[in-house]
Amino acid sequence: MSIQGHFIASTKGRIFVSQFGNSKRDVAVLCLPSIVEELNLSRAVLAKQCQAFAQHGLDSFILDYFGTGDSEGEFEESSFNSWFGDVVSVGEWLQSLGYQKLIVLGVRVGALLLGVNQQKLHAQLPILGQIFWKPITSGKVFASQLIRIKQANQMMSNHSEKVNWRNEILAGNDTEIAGYVITKNFIEEIEAAVISAAIEWQSPVNWLELATQKITPATRKFVEASDVITVHTVHTPAFWQVPEVFDLPELSALGVTITHKLLVEYKWIGE
Amino acid sequence: MSLEVELKELIQESLQLDEVTEWGADTEILGAIPEFDSMAIVTVLTLVEENYGIVIEDDEVSAEVFETLGSLTAFLSEKIG
Numbered sequence: 001m002s003i004q005g006h007f008i009a010s011t012k013g014r015i016f017v018s019q020f021g022n023s024k025r026d027v028a029v030l031c032l033p034s035i036v037e038e039l040n041l042s043r044a045v046l047a048k049q050c051q052a053f054a055q056h057g058l059d060s061f062i063l064d065y066f067g068t069g070d071s072e073g074e075f076e077e078s079s080f081n082s083w084f085g086d087v088v089s090v091g092e093w094l095q096s097l098g099y100q101k102l103i104v105l106g107v108r109v110g111a112l113l114l115g116v117n118q119q120k121l122h123a124q125l126p127i128l129g130q131i132f133w134k135p136i137t138s139g140k141v142f143a144s145q146l147i148r149i150k151q152a153n154q155m156m157s158n159h160s161e162k163v164n165w166r167n168e169i170l171a172g173n174d175t176e177i178a179g180y181v182i183t184k185n186f187i188e189e190i191e192a193a194v195i196s197a198a199i200e201w202q203s204p205v206n207w208l209e210l211a212t213q214k215i216t217p218a219t220r221k222f223v224e225a226s227d228v229i230t231v232h233t234v235h236t237p238a239f240w241q242v243p244e245v246f247d248l249p250e251l252s253a254l255g256v257t258i259t260h261k262l263l264v265e266y267k268w269i270g271e
Numbered sequence: 272m273s274l275e276v277e278l279k280e281l282i283q284e285s286l287q288l289d290e291v292t293e294w295g296a297d298t299e300i301l302g303a304i305p306e307f308d309s310m311a312i313v314t315v316l317t318l319v320e321e322n323y324g325i326v327i328e329d330d331e332v333s334a335e336v337f338e339t340l341g342s343l344t345a346f347l348s349e350k351i352g
Binding site for chain 1: 284285286287301308309310312313314316317318320321322323324326329330332333334
């Protein structure tokens, strides 16, 4: 199987895109990873998913947002709102290569980015369907989980004085958390990002509930409010938070099944 | 399944620690289990939040909560209700 890397011009600089497979069929999968430590921990599992797509003749691509992964820029120069521009840049580049339709796969914050830009996304790119891996629906929850790493560190080192790191960052004091410099701008933008259950999804959504055996109440709200969401429960480890998980064949196989079904429904391939 | 058993499964999966099945309410966690670092605390709290649909405020969390499996179970039991 062919695996290639590309640097694609985007709004703030060049971003890195990995390509799996080169069958040049009409449809490709564009993957939006999560960010910070979740990006690193889930990278291998996502790459395996892309390899599985490629083995089934579906070329797939993973982009690193500006300031993350192998793309240009530093994390503190990046911005949640500008990352959607990266998605559009890569989507347009894929169309220039001849792909007519795209299936998007969003992991955690990647799914949040797709959700909050749902209308714009479908207006600007030819999207056939969407796959979410344990989506974040509230950026505020993600931000508080990130800031908690700092709080937990402090708790373990027995600092008597408790610092409210969120307030520190919002006061303009950039703070390093788990190796990333977190800025006021980042916290404000991601905290403002929220997907409501009343959202009008613009294409079919395959919502993968991971690391739990049942659909959580939070997810049920979304599923009940929409007739385009199909929810799948896969009891994986929380591989985006847990080290040493590199390959989840059951998850990869489900991705292949979902994309195959989408392609059949839209008559891009026969049964 | 009791919360303590569910919690043990969650800790075992998130820290990849085989001996968790043998833990009891008195088992000391923070400071006693080397794998239980700040990332582990965050992982466990995050998974509980996402799986049970609750929000845990940072000022509610202290080292005492993570002293033993029993103290952690009691804290979460109150949160989940």
